[in-house]
Amino acid sequence: xxxxxxxxxxxxxxxxxxxxxxxxxxxxxxxxxxxxxxxxxxxxxxxxxxxxxxxxxxxxxxxxxxxxxxxxxxxxxxxxxxxxxxxxxxxxxxxxxxxxxxxxxxxxxxxxxxxxxxxxxxxxxxxxxxxxxxxxxxxxxxxxxxxxxxxxxxxxxxxxxxxxxxxxxxxxxxxxxxxxxxxxxxxxxxxxx
Numbered sequence: 347x348x349x350x351x352x353x354x355x356x357x358x359x360x361x362x363x364x365x366x367x368x369x370x371x372x373x374x375x376x377x378x379x380x381x382x383x384x385x386x387x388x389x390x391x392x393x394x395x396x397x398x399x400x401x402x403x404x405x406x407x408x409x410x411x412x413x414x415x416x417x418x419x420x421x422x423x424x425x426x427x428x429x430x431x432x433x434x435x436x437x438x439x440x441x442x443x444x445x446x447x448x449x450x451x452x453x454x455x456x457x458x459x460x461x462x463x464x465x466x467x468x469x470x471x472x473x474x475x476x477x478x479x480x481x482x483x484x485x486x487x488x489x490x491x492x493x494x495x496x497x498x499x500x501x502x503x504x505x506x507x508x509x510x511x512x513x514x515x516x517x518x519x520x521x522x523x524x525x526x527x528x529x530x531x532x533x534x535x536x537x538x539x
Contacts, residue, residue: 421476
């Protein structure tokens with residue numbers, strides 16, 4: 347098994363960088379443009395061959411599965427346990443999750459929008475779901491970053507040589523808005539402005 351993992355890792359490194367654009371085109375670059383630029387930390391990982399990225403949805407930097415085939419962004423029950431203030435954003439829903447093992451329905455809350463930060467780039471993500479209980483998936487992390495989050499940026503790049511995930515664009519004004527949606531709701535409910 348270890349030998350298989352080494353071969354897969356070498357194959358991913360050989361991909362170099364892959365950039366996905368809003369309009370659907372994909373750019374592969376085998377050049378090592380950043381070979382002299384060392385990163386202090388890595389923010390792209392592989393867990394059972396699934397890409398995992400670091401992101402901040404208001405609870406600090408946490409790890410999320412990156413699923414470019416998923417149309418939705420889903421925050422997990424672990425995320426919910428850390429910040430239950432966000433619960434009554436847009437009401438309860440039943441979220442249907444499909445995968446290789448079939449489809450399952452899970453109770454969740456719908457979140458109309460939330461700010462996400464990848465590295466230092468921010469954008470407002472629309473139409474997220476927040477699971478209220480675990481799905482039973484052992485690799486749930488803090489959720490799944492899907493198209494709703496990724497489409498908030500003009501493009502995103504997976505750099506397999508440096509194990510780095512980056513987004514291009516975003517809106518700097520969103521980064522300066524340090525309040526999460528949850529704290530905004532609490533302020534409105536308490537009558538403070």
